Amino acid sequence: MSTFDQYLARVLETAAAEAKSDGSAAVEAHHILLAIAGEGSLALQSAGLDQAAVRRALDQEFSRSLAAAGVRLAGGMPDATPDPEKSPPVGASVRAALERSFQLVERKRDMRPGHVLLGVLQAELGTVPRALALAGIDRADLCERALTEVRA
């Protein structure tokens, strides 16, 4: 496995663990974003987004989305024991993000970690752009930072 393949495998594994622990039915692009932040991304860090900050932004997005339906979670999400054997399947948003990532390069061996981040960031709708906006992050600027990192 190439370095990139190992990176992608780690990111997907971490994302699946995140999805499982937050009660999601599938692994989504925002779990990938969390995993990328956990691996340490220069682009994210330069925008002030360590893993904790990404998590806060996602939590905020979740609260805001519930609030749109008039629901407020007083004590956080209820606790439940997950199935230790089941791993959530990959969701549509991850497929779309990875498709975008692979379209950024001509050859698979040109893929870099930054391309995975770019694929996630290029979503125009959904949880990721909402969370970033709520955290006051300029998504276009963040994409620029990721591009710079990839070209370096």
Added chain:
Amino acid sequence: MPDVEISPESAVADQLAAVGALRRLADRLEDAAVEEAMRGDWSWPQVAEALGVTRQAVYKKHAKRLIAAGVSLRRRNG
């Protein structure tokens, strides 16, 4: 038809995002409530009736998880 800007943060986007968030909350709430019920005195048929699903469906969805969590699934009355 005028061009309406599709923004990830518009009121409509909020409503669509609410759907996903509510589904996630509902899933977690079901897991938590079923676990609490089965750690208490509830039986599978009672949990199923409360949820409006069949006993088989609720068992298939939750039994493995609850056994792994150490919840005793002994036969109960009802």
